[in-house]
Amino acid sequence: MAYAASAPARSSLRSSERTRRAALDLGLFLAVLAVLWAAWEAFKAIGEATGLRVGQFEVNDRTLPHLHDVVGILFEPSRRNGPLLIGVLWDAALFTAKEAAVGFVLGALFGFALGAVLAHSGLLQRGFLPYIVASQTIPILAVAPMVVVWVNPRLPEGLKDWGAVSVIAAYLTFFPVTINTLRGLTSVDPRALELMRSYAAGSWRVLWKLRVPAALPFIFAALKIAAPASVVGAIIGELPASIQSGLGGAILNFNQYYISAPTRLWATNLIAALLGISFFLVVLLAERLVVRRAPEHVA
Amino acid sequence: MSASEPVVSLREVTKTFQAGDLTALQSIDLDVRPGELVSLIGPSGCGKSTLLRVIGDLVEPSSGEVVVNGKRARQARQDGDYGIVFQDPVLYDWRTVAKNISLPLELLGWSKARRTERVDELLALVELQGFGGHHPWQLSGGMQQRVSIARALSFSPALLLMDEPFGALDEMTRERLNAELLRIWEASGSTIVFVTHSIAEAVFLSSRVVVMSRRPGRIAAIVEIDLPQPRNADTREEPHFFELVTAVRDRLREGGLDEDRTAPDEGELLVGEGTP
Numbered sequence A: 001m002a003y004a005a006s007a008p009a010r011s012s013l014r015s016s017e018r019t020r021r022a023a024l025d026l027g028l029f030l031a032v033l034a035v036l037w038a039a040w041e042a043f044k045a046i047g048e049a050t051g052l053r054v055g056q057f058e059v060n061d062r063t064l065p066h067l068h069d070v071v072g073i074l075f076e077p078s079r080r081n082g083p084l085l086i087g088v089l090w091d092a093a094l095f096t097a098k099e100a101a102v103g104f105v106l107g108a109l110f111g112f113a114l115g116a117v118l119a120h121s122g123l124l125q126r127g128f129l130p131y132i133v134a135s136q137t138i139p140i141l142a143v144a145p146m147v148v149v150w151v152n153p154r155l156p157e158g159l160k161d162w163g164a165v166s167v168i169a170a171y172l173t174f175f176p177v178t179i180n181t182l183r184g185l186t187s188v189d190p191r192a193l194e195l196m197r198s199y200a201a202g203s204w205r206v207l208w209k210l211r212v213p214a215a216l217p218f219i220f221a222a223l224k225i226a227a228p229a230s231v232v233g234a235i236i237g238e239l240p241a242s243i244q245s246g247l248g249g250a251i252l253n254f255n256q257y258y259i260s261a262p263t264r265l266w267a268t269n270l271i272a273a274l275l276g277i278s279f280f281l282v283v284l285l286a287e288r289l290v291v292r293r294a295p296e297h298v299a
Numbered sequence B: 001m002s003a004s005e006p007v008v009s010l011r012e013v014t015k016t017f018q019a020g021d022l023t024a025l026q027s028i029d030l031d032v033r034p035g036e037l038v039s040l041i042g043p044s045g046c047g048k049s050t051l052l053r054v055i056g057d058l059v060e061p062s063s064g065e066v067v068v069n070g071k072r073a074r075q076a077r078q079d080g081d082y083g084i085v086f087q088d089p090v091l092y093d094w095r096t097v098a099k100n101i102s103l104p105l106e107l108l109g110w111s112k113a114r115r116t117e118r119v120d121e122l123l124a125l126v127e128l129q130g131f132g133g134h135h136p137w138q139l140s141g142g143m144q145q146r147v148s149i150a151r152a153l154s155f156s157p158a159l160l161l162m163d164e165p166f167g168a169l170d171e172m173t174r175e176r177l178n179a180e181l182l183r184i185w186e187a188s189g190s191t192i193v194f195v196t197h198s199i200a201e202a203v204f205l206s207s208r209v210v211v212m213s214r215r216p217g218r219i220a221a222i223v224e225i226d227l228p229q230p231r232n233a234d235t236r237e238e239p240h241f242f243e244l245v246t247a248v249r250d251r252l253r254e255g256g257l258d259e260d261r262t263a264p265d266e267g268e269l270l271v272g273e274g275t276p
Helices: A002-048 A069-075 A085-118 A123-136 A140-154 A163-186 A190-198 A202-236 A247-256 A261-291 B048-055 B073-078 B097-101 B105-106 B112-126 B139-155 B171-190 B199-205 B232-239 B239-252 B264-268
Strands: B008-018 B022-032 B037-041 B063-068 B081-084 B159-163 B191-196 B208-212 B220-226
Touching: A002 A069, A002 A123, A069 A261, A085 A123, A085 A140, A085 A163, A085 A202, A085 A261, A123 A163, A140 A163, A140 A202, A163 A202, A163 B008, A190 A202, A190 B081, A202 B105, A247 A261, A261 B081, B008 B048, B022 B048, B022 B220, B037 B199, B048 B063, B048 B159, B048 B191, B063 B073, B073 B191, B081 B139, B097 B105, B097 B112, B097 B139, B105 B112, B112 B139, B112 B171, B139 B159, B139 B171, B171 B199, B171 B232, B191 B199, B199 B232, B199 B239, B208 B239, B232 B239
Parallel strands: B037 B191, B037 B208, B081 B159, B159 B191
Antiparallel strands: B008 B022, B008 B063, B208 B220
């Protein structure tokens, strides 16, 4: 019974092991950041020294600003006598986060429900999957204005304007969730199904006691793709909705002043990326809490 | 149902699979009496697992009659008259050992307090006290299979169906679990139908060994195992044990056995002796 002895020992080791792993991960993150930073600056330095051209653009402070300038601009006033840029972008990020979060939840629920319905019959899958795939081949920029026109007039006061953006974010979220839910619910071990049959369990109980828990790793894999996608959807959705308060508005705004102040757009992109990453991390954390699997089965 | 009435009664059971006109089972007649441990043995593909699934109403027979506990097989399944153990433990990774064992009880609507009490009894029965909070992947294969047995016994079914439950385990673990199964069988008073392709295992465990022939699966012979109870490691060294092993092997040969699958058992008999 070698395993019997090692199992409890493993759990007592876990906390110190975890601290060590976390420190290692942090070190790795900083090391990779340093390498990328150095590569950026080296490319810039060599490009400027040799007059290297990337396409039509010559490498200079406008096409490729110093990274420390991109970070530095965050702590300068956004306009004369105005608040710091980081404060402006923080508010914009929070606004976009609200749109994206609502869109993500809507899209995840709709995606899961659609996957669960399709899992019931191959006929439904063959009938509807082509249209579901087609929905994703249309560029979101082409769909967004229509969503705004359809959805906005029907929204209650509190959701006016930004509610339509959430629907656009949901549009990008649901697809991977549907595909993976379908896959997860239908790839259950046949003997596990036989076991449930031996208990005379009905299909509803088989769904909640077996199929859904078995599908969770698949569903979370999809949610990890969908979470940053919902942020992208929200940012793009703000453009046709003419919303100025979010990151989409900020990107549009700083785009106009790129020639004179390129670092502001870069800084906005940096914040948008951080928002997407934080969405991803929230899903990752939820997965750690919810999905109980053998370590080798957890992505 | 009187005590002498069979727990399982099969009459003229035939199963053909549509694909390839395969006859898996042909005219199977078998009665399993209360408290018996009956093994089904035969070459691979002889339909012994199919027969077990027919008894459990997991596979429908093409013709014939299947009566379990005096009821039609479907009714017996719906009444929770049997527990089943597969070759793989089929434990749910996302549930702890305790929650895996209590899954059938949850489906039956037992209260939490009753479930907890029953799980503690079962953990003691399969000697896994203290492992209730572990997850399946933290246990060895043998321990996982014991969890699976505890789950099958959780609602005290009259009948236990076991489909090569120790087939994937190493020989030493298998022998230990064989002895443990006999202890559990005596403690629980269940009737067991046990599928195996190991002759030694069948002889050691059973009251009767049902020898099946190669496709189409038929009952070639039934060997009564009159080894005294309780059986233990010494039983495996008695001359009569070897005589019965030989008898079962001869019946298998007459039925057209698959040498490849059954031959290794002879060697396996000696493995584990004198090893801690």
